[in-house]
Amino acid sequence: MKYLKVMFSNKSRYNNFQYKIGKINYAPFWNPNAKTPEDMGGLNFSNEGNIIRYIHNGDTIYDVEIPEDAEVVSVKECATPNGVFRSNKIIIRNPRKVTDEIALELYKKSTIPEEAYPKALGAVSLMNFSKTANEIFNDKVNNETIDYFLSEWNDFTDRPERKNCNDTVIEIDKKLKEYIK
Numbered sequence: 001m002k003y004l005k006v007m008f009s010n011k012s013r014y015n016n017f018q019y020k021i022g023k024i025n026y027a028p029f030w031n032p033n034a035k036t037p038e039d040m041g042g043l044n045f046s047n048e049g050n051i052i053r054y055i056h057n058g059d060t061i062y063d064v065e066i067p068e069d070a071e072v073v074s075v076k077e078c079a080t081p082n083g084v085f086r087s088n089k090i091i092i093r094n095p096r097k098v099t100d101e102i103a104l105e106l107y108k109k110s111t112i113p114e115e116a117y118p119k120a121l122g123a124v125s126l127m128n129f130s131k132t133a134n135e136i137f138n139d140k141v142n143n144e145t146i147d148y149f150l151s152e153w154n155d156f157t158d159r160p161e162r163k164n165c166n167d168t169v170i171e172i173d174k175k176l177k178e179y180i181k
Helices: 051-057 100-108 114-126 130-140 146-157 167-179
Strands: 003-007 024-026 043-047 060-065 072-075 084-087 089-097
Touching: 003 051, 003 089, 043 051, 043 089, 051 100, 051 114, 100 114, 100 130, 114 130, 114 146, 114 167, 130 167, 146 167
Parallel strands: none
Antiparallel strands: 003 043, 003 060, 024 089, 043 084, 060 089, 072 084
16 A cells, blocks of 8 residues: 655644654654544554545645554544554655646545545645646536535635635636536
8 A cells, every 4th residue: 555645845734743754753642542633643644545635734745654663543533434544653755746737646546435525626626736626526526416515615615714715716616606506
């Protein structure tokens, strides 16, 4: 399984942990038996089939290697079961800027459940990845899914910093609202 991590430069979006590239990164706190992510600690990452849902967590994507003696837990905290993993130590390598082309490639490899695609649409839209957003829209939005997409979209974008934040968000918002007319 190929593991990936998305973050802004080499810092985690959630706790500002600064990662070292090509070296073992140790979690500041680790309790693999905890029931909540906050209590568990660790260093989180995803896999190639699920990472599209988390593409808005940064501008740089890394390959993740797991040291042989590391502990890894699959976390079922999100809409994508088994899409989030935590470990007490990881190595990140091969940094590359996330582009619309990379996002589109990851979307085509995605294995997330159907009910997770509205949030994935929101994630790629927030990153202004128009090609990927339109591909998801065209593939997944239909008469049977439009109500769910609109509900999840509104939930995902109902924050001042997300509403109308770029051309792709505006475009997809308009297309979703026009679809129901």
